[in-house]
Amino acid sequence: MNLIILAAGQGKRLYPLTKDTPKSLLDLGGGTTLLDRQLENAIASHTLHKVYVITGYLTEQLEAKLETYRDQADIEVIYNPYFDVSNNLLSLWCAHYLMLEEDFLVSNGDNIYKSHVYDQVLAGDHEAIQLTIDHKDHYDGDDMKVRIDGDRNIVQVSKKIDAAEAQAESVGLVMVRGAAMRARFRDKLLQMVKNPQSRDAFWLEIFNSLVADGHAVTTCEISHDDWGEVDFHPDIEAMRKAVLNRVF
Numbered sequence: 612m613n614l615i616i617l618a619a620g621q622g623k624r625l626y627p628l629t630k631d632t633p634k635s636l637l638d639l640g641g642g643t644t645l646l647d648r649q650l651e652n653a654i655a656s657h658t659l660h661k662v663y664v665i666t667g668y669l670t671e672q673l674e675a676k677l678e679t680y681r682d683q684a685d686i687e688v689i690y691n692p693y694f695d696v697s698n699n700l701l702s703l704w705c706a707h708y709l710m711l712e713e714d715f716l717v718s719n720g721d722n723i724y725k726s727h728v729y730d731q732v733l734a735g736d737h738e739a740i741q742l743t744i745d746h747k748d749h750y751d752g753d754d755m756k757v758r759i760d761g762d763r764n765i766v767q768v769s770k771k772i773d774a775a776e777a778q779a780e781s782v783g784l785v786m787v788r789g790a791a792m793r794a795r796f797r798d799k800l801l802q803m804v805k806n807p808q809s810r811d812a813f814w815l816e817i818f819n820s821l822v823a824d825g826h827a828v829t830t831c832e833i834s835h836d837d838w839g840e841v842d843f844h845p846d847i848e849a850m851r852k853a854v855l856n857r858v859f
Contacts, residue, residue: 612733612788613713614659616649617814618720619667619694619702624843633669634841635720636676640851645841646676648723648859654684656729660713661685665702665720667694703814704804710787710797717814719783722840723850723859724833728784732831738789740796741829742768742818744779745838753842755781755815757830765828768815779830781815782838786831795826 622634629637635646646664653659662684666673670690677686691702703717716732718724732743742757742765750756756777758766768781787796799817803809809816818828839859841850853859 612659612786613709613715614653614662615703615706615715615717616662616664616720617699617702617717618646618673619665619670619691620699620720621668621695622721625841625847628844628847631669633666633673636672637841637847639847639854641854643854644676645721645723645850646673648854649718649720650680650684650686652724652726652859653729654680655726658729658733659684659716661687663687663689663706663709665689665691665705667691667702698811698813700800700812700814700816701804701810703817704800707797707800710793710800711790714786714788714793717785717787719840721842722783722838724782724784724838725859728833728837731833732784732786733788734831736788738792739786739829740792740818740821740826741786741788741831742815743782743784743786743831743833745782745833745835746779747835750774750777750780755783755813757781759830762827763830765818765822765830767822768818779832782833783815783840784838785815795821799824 618635622629636644674688689705691705693701756772757768757779759778760766787793
């Protein structure tokens, strides 16, 4: 199982902190960064064969950080030259060439998961395209909200879902397992990037398109306490406290 981390974005909502520093390298205290916590927790899970990191904005800084992990994991950098004119769907497209080779996970670059989450997500050996979700009491406009059916398969993934209709939230971690599923996922990705209107889309739009074609996208639920994300300035302080208290 490989891991693809999408870390090409400019993190504009965190300006001025990200003016000269990629979001993934923002200081979380104790000499650690978001990327450090991502990699160390993923490596500690002992579930991964190789890690691919899609970079773009200030790639030199990210590449220098990744060099420090060369003796701990097999890591490859893939540079997205379109990071400043597209959304993360195109970042994922930069890794399309490796998707037929081995099963893979895809993770947002601004999320941290506890190590055991990888075991939970990868439990079993069923072939699937699987979205990891959690449940909250209330959802806001920036949440990547999810609607699911009676079989717990995806109906829709979107920030635009009405909060009252949301049944879960995407945590930005997806598993694609099995040759047929890898081909299906990759084919849909390649189809979407050919449409100019899709190039500024979130990568999770792939699942809405798969569902529209009649394909099942399954779910794996984790606890709300098992992951965290950094999108806005208040998230930085919350994540620093979590790191200080060894939550992550």
